[in-house]
Amino acid sequence: MSAIRISLHGAAGEVTGSCTLVETPMARVVVDLGLYQGSPENEARNHVMPSIDFARVDAVVVTHAHVDHCGRLGLLPALGYDGAIFASEPTAALLPVVLRSSASLQKLRVDEFSEKTAPKCEVLEPANLRWSSWERHESPKVLFGHQAAGQVARELIAVPWEEWEDIAPGVRLRLHHASHMLGAASVELECEIPGSTPKRVLLSGDIGAFGSPVLAPHRFPDGPIDAVVMESTNGARALGGAGIAAAAPAKTAKDGVGELRELVALARERDGRILLPSFAVGRSQLLVYAFSQLAREGVLGDTPVFLDSGMASRACSLMGRWPHLLSPALQRARLAGKDPFDFEQFRPLRSREESGVIDGMRRSCAVIAGSGFCDAGPMLRHLLRSLPKKSTLLLFAGHVLHDTLAWGLRHGATRIAINGEVIEVHAQIGKLSGFSGHASPDELVEWLERVPGEPRVILNHGTQQARSGMAELVHDRLGRAAVAPPLEVTHDV
Ligand SMILES: [Zn+2]
Known part of the structure; x- marks a missing residue:
């Protein structure tokens, strides 16, 4: 074997289950082992293992701590892998928490099923x-x-940013900031080829939107790359095709704060609630920071902002541990001795019991809670109480998966049932732009343009429509070909 071989073992034509195998003549490296999410059918796919012989894998690398990228790492011991798992320092700090909570959640699901709860x-x-x-x-x-x-x-090994680390025979690793969530990295692998020059592969992981108000900008390799495996979650927007991702043009976080400002004013006028379903790490911090900006502007008044997620609160406090990963504005705030995630009206809740505080609120408030897909977690309790009220604003700040309650609500459900309780939906439901954790199509192209060299482009982590849209955009703008391979098909580089 004289070439590098790359194959996708998840997130090929969909947005969950990330897993990529990079084979060199001397080693085999797996990048990410994520969960499939959404419907029970999708969840059942988590039990079908990728066709990778993990006993022969030399190293595992994790791009970031979102479960669609790391949620199946707990299977590695059973799959026969007992080697090291490499990640950035923040990711290595978050992963044990994510995996422990995932193990608890899995047990809870089994118990709930047997107890019919x-x-x-x-x-x-x-x-x-x-x-x-x-x-x-x-x-x-x-x-x-x-x-x-x-x-x-x-087995986790924290790798410093932008420094080469030997991870497998003939393979070195370097991590570059991906500006997607705390610790999210693009993974650069330099692979030795006997009798030839080494080849470099860059795996983007999830690419954050440009100009994040919370995170430092993206960083890129400094030498030519031979192949890029690149996410394309928002790739279809450019086509203006069907689907929720096409519903609104990409906006910046600044626009998002502007929208939120108007919606807060509306909620305050009506004494209504703003519900923001959100996953714990990533978007929750963007939303908390947006509310902190409104608090500083004085437009929040006495409206409390609840963060109903222990893990999200912990992630907010973790952010300060790595100041160089924060946006320039946040770094300035910290230098001035301020905690950018704290403001007078902010109420982080640490336990489910504390959620009850929100039930009794009779005036306007904002609630950020999981799950982002409205299929479990404390958000269900808030939906039950608030969806029947006209004064409620339910806002989705990111992508929602098909066949979830979030998807139904986002598309105009008028009557729903949660745990058998039927609710007429009178709340106003909308999309909040500018808080996507993922780059827009234009930004994805710009990201690719900034990767040195003329790499082969392999698209993953996007629906088929999104990957086709992205391939078309890469062709039109950069005159280059991008492939969108199916699962397990090998590409030689
Ligand atoms: Zn992610």
């Missing part, structure tokens, strides 16, 4: 938004437990 979310009307697959007929299975999560956590 599993959350059940349905769209009842209109009929075209119903989906048939939600009800579980078989017990969910535990992927891994606390012991495996602990074992994986012990």
